[in-house]
Amino acid sequence: MRIALIEPDLPHAKLIGRLIFAGGHACEHFTSSAPFLQRAADEFFDLLLTENWAGDHCAEDVIPLARAVLPGLPVVVLMTAPRESQIVAALHAGADDCLSKPVRGPEMLARVEAVLRRAGLRRPLQRRRDVIGGYTFDPVTLAVTFRNRTVSLTPKEFRFAQLLFSNLSRPVSRAHILETVWTSRRDVRSRTVDTHASRVRTKLQLRPELGYSLTPLYGFGYQLDAIPPGGPAAPE
Template identity: 80%
Template structure:
């Protein structure tokens, strides 16, 4: 599941992100609500976790704005030493749950899983595309649309590409790639993985001048990074 995290505190955000990743989910971190709302206009998120002060707006305001874009979006609000009045205000504003900071790993993941189980009934059943970083993935057609063009991938290339984009700026191990793309077939040659990575790079134009860099990590796997606009402009 794709989870958005709005947390101005970078140290706490790193902790929450690691917990979410350990729970098998993808975490997209934002330091304020404005960039999150901009991204939510184009991409689907299964859950929002936000600090009570989201860097630029209160959680109560963020919930209303987020639900205007994603009407059924579940929301967890993080609070430091919350008073009863704060919890009541957040719940009245539409929060589904409130969690005290710093978070406890088992408790947070249990609350996340509980909300996602209920939210599974709300996710639009006819949603065919997920948009990540300007790339729209159509699972039904195995197509990826970007910069006004659409390319068709093989099933393995599609799974490989989705895995990389779901883990932007994070290393993906060969073991994880084999498990996701080749269903745990350990007999797949290293050259086969490298060939598929090369094809994904070429077909999706994952080059610095287009804002992306797909890097092989010697002895480990691959990492896809989104480059800052100024770096992409310099490369172009």
Template identity: 70%
Template sequence: MRIALIEPDLRHAEIVGRLLFAGGHACHHFSASAPFLAGAAREFFDLLVTDAFCGDAAAEDVIARVREVLPGLPVVVLMTSPRESELVATLQAGADDCLAKPARGPEMLARIDALMRRAGIRRPRNRAREMFGEYAFDAGRSVVSFRGQSVALTPKELQFALLLFTNMSRAVSRAHILETVWSRRRDVKSRTLDTHASRIRTKLELRPEFGYTLVPLYGYGYRLDQIPVEKADGADKAPANERFVETL
């Protein structure tokens, strides 16, 4: 899961980053809200964890601006010995949860997991078999079965496809894809990702006539959509003598 962290205290940011990494998350640190907001306009994040003071603004003010850029983004605010009135004000400003600072690993990870469940954030699960409608993913054999056939994928194609199916109808950024499939390698060329997307589209027959479209989002990433399958011409038309019925 991609988690953004706004923390002016570099020492505490390092601690939180290590805790999140230990919990299986990718942490992207920002020392203030301005660079985060600039990055959020083009990046994909599942969650924002921020200090009560973001280095250049209070968390209450930043939350409103965040929701303009990334609507629905869950926000957790870190607070040092807050008074009840401060907690209430932060939650009323739109925070989804508040955590004591310095962060305590097990509690923070448990609260983040609970928040993600409530928010419906989707990420590929670590299971040998996954089902998405008629598509059955067998990670152990790197095979996908659908419509009476089985297709072999490369490990990276399988991870890419799982990420798309897990986030059906949700835009997935290139950064998120690279981070999930290529482990954040910076030497992966853009056309490599596009080539894999094209192969997945072909191998899994993600075409409108089969009820799916894999859409490239210019400058951002990809989105897999499930769409209604159009009926053959005339299949949904009534006979000519039954199209118009006069009622009295």
């Protein structure tokens, strides 16, 4: 899942980012709400974690602004030594949950997972398209559009590609791939994962000369990297 974090406190933001990554999610950090809202206009996020004071606005104001851009976006508000009145105000403003700072890793991840589960039950099927790194993912048609062309994928190829792009420049383990793409670790051969990776690489033209490199990580999984124009190619 792609999680946006609005947190002016940089040390605490780094801690949360590490915890989210350990939980198998991608995290994009913003120090205030304005750059988050600008990014959300172009890219999809599955959940917003925001400080009660989001650097430029309070969370009660940020929540409706965020949902005007991303309808139905789940929101968890972070608070330092919160008073009951603050929690009540955040919940009345539309927050799905509140967390005390500094966060406790297992509790934060458990609450995030619970909010995501509830959000999945109430979200409409016609979900906003994901736009990541110039690739547009349409969950309804299972099609990916890039460089003025559209390619149809199988359901597993679509989930595999979306997982890789959601974790751009991060290693993705085979265990995480199996849980996300096949929803099970049983009866799936290693060659099956490699075959799907090869198909995704070919269909989406993930080649260094075209800006992306999909690299197998021996004994671990795969990593997708963006290659800047004129930059060195990632090792194959």
